[in-house]
Amino acid sequence: MGQGYGFGKVILFGEHFVVHGVPSIASAISSKTTAIVEKKGGTGIEVVDERPEIPGYKKEKLEMQEDSDKRILEAVGINTDETGVKITLGGDLMAASGVGASAASCAAIARALSEEFSLGFDDEKINQIAYEGEKGYHGSPSGIDNTAATFGGLIWFIKGDPNIIEKMKIEKPLYIVMGNTGIVANTKAAVEGVKERKEKEPDKYNKIFEDAKNLIHDARKALEAGDVEKVGKLMDENHRLLQEIEVSSPELDMLVSLAKENGALGAKMTGGGLGGYMYALAPDQDIQERIAKVMGDKQFQVIKATVGG
The missing domain is CATH 3.30.70.890 (GHMP kinase, C-terminal domain)
Structure with missing residues (x-):
């Protein structure tokens, strides 16, 4: 059994503009999504989603979630036609729009897969995999949500090739x-x-x-x-x-x-x-x-x- 987590986030400044190369400032919040990954008999992916939600969120996002999970497993290199995987999502982060719920789940699943399959991924690699998962939800995500979900803290982010990511420090809460x-x-x-x-x-x-x-x-x-x-x-x-x-x-x-x-x-x-x-x-x-x-x-x-x- 592998376990993982991803932080929720608040974009303080720059959402939408960030997709087009404008800087953005985001902060992780203490609320998290957790994931447990277990190998299971047979093949395919089984997802048990126990996150608290805004009514209708999980149903509305189900197809995107399925696409995202497939992208994550592909990025990790796990073939579910050969190995069955059960993913259980939980934690105290509300599954809702605007709080980085999808990115938090992507980072959590990536971490749990790394642990269950003894892959030893560092945070940089977790962030890359979470970004691939985010494509299932957002098409061409900026990358800021998964970065906050993975690393936590306060982040200055500029989308590019490569992305510019700087940890910010502020003295006063x-x-x-x-x-x-x-x-x-x-x-x-x-x-x-x-x-x-x-x-x-x-x-x-x-x-x-x-x-x-x-x-x-x-x-x-x-x-x-x-x-x-x-x-x-x-x-x-x-x-x-x-x-x-x-x-x-x-x-x-x-x-x-x-x-x-x-x-x-x-x-x-x-x-x-x-x-x-x-x-x-x-x-x-x-x-x-x-x-x-x-x-x-x-x-x-x-x-x-x-x-x-």
Whole structure:
């Protein structure tokens, strides 16, 4: 029996833009997906998915999950026509859009396979395999989700050949609240939609992408300087740019407004958009609690997390 894990994540800045070479900043969160892999008699793949979920998520993602699992096993070099494999998924990370659930499961499965088949993969190799698995969910993933899921911590990421990955350090912890719209989003469709619109309106989109690039460099400086007020303002601006490229949703915008009305320094959608999660930055733990309570009182599922520090 092999065991593995992958961290959930929050993209602090740069989702969608990252697919097109703009930097992005992401942080792992403490919630994880776990995987147990066992060789079994016969052939094929058996998956037992015991992760907590937003209603409808697993059903909606089932075909993508099957494609992803096949890609992972192929990348690892296991032929399930010869060796049967049972995968059991669990952990405390909600299976939902926007929190890196697919990447967390890919990293967890890769680690568990490495252990069960005595392959001795290091984190770099686990990350490569998780990226192959992510293709089943996202078509052409940026690579940031699987990188956060594998390595943890706070990450500066630029997609390229090769990817640029830098660990960031911030002295002062950030208190965040992640609010879930309850909508299962299709990241693949969101990414493809941006690509199509960018091709149709290159001048408009190139300006937005240039603004995003400048903003994210400013965000890194503000984070490393511990200037949380500036970080909050840049979050608001990043959300506005995401609205402009049409990947937010009325539910995300409502949660962003709700957080701001209750003391958030800034708030924005996170991840693929069109549903899934947003996150808000609180100046302290008391305001973090207040924002989480207001969202919870309105029946939204909430994650409280600390980034850095």
